[in-house]
Amino acid sequence: GQNIDQPTEMTATEGAIVQINCTYQTSGFNGLFWYQQHAGEAPTFLSYNVLDGLEEKGRFSSFLSRSKGYSYLLLKELQMKDSASYLCAADNYGQNFVFGPGTRLSVLP
């Protein structure tokens, strides 16, 4: 079967650091993707990992452990505009993405 799990909601303070975790069990796996989605808008690509380790892109970093079926997205220096849903998705060999339920992040002043 295929299962992606992530927390439903998180709250953090402006300027802080937040880590959003994602665990996955999929029959096919070719990488783990993170998307940001503001309400009523398209999901926008943030980061991906194919190999184990940390990928850093400005204020956003993503980590992957294939052996543990685990990933996280790290957001630094939080800004109010970072309030959004964050979607974790496993790439099924380019055939489709299997998405988690999304984590709704609220950044408070």
Add this chain to the structure above:
Amino acid sequence: GAGVSQSPRYKVAKRGQDVALRCDPISGHVSLFWYQQALGQGPEFLTYFQNEAQLDKSGLPSDRFFAERPEGSVSTLKIQRTQQEDSAVYLCASSSNSGGSVNIQYFGAGTRLSVL
């Protein structure tokens, strides 16, 4: 075009009506995907095209759902005899499928379908 374009953005249908949702992928993108997103949930896969070939339609929830991409660019998702449970946002995504190991999917803003 610059991004994935979907139309209409909003569609209200009476139960039993047929609807057609359009997706214009990024120019030159080989792969096209349709997803269904219920309120407060992550997108769920419906179907996948590579050029004009529909390679996977395992996510289509019933035979009332039909998708096509006749010329390998624009795609249409058709839902016949709509039911209330079809109410959702329908997202389209495309990727270049350049042959590399990673194919980032780029999403449109979706069509929000409400069935009354």
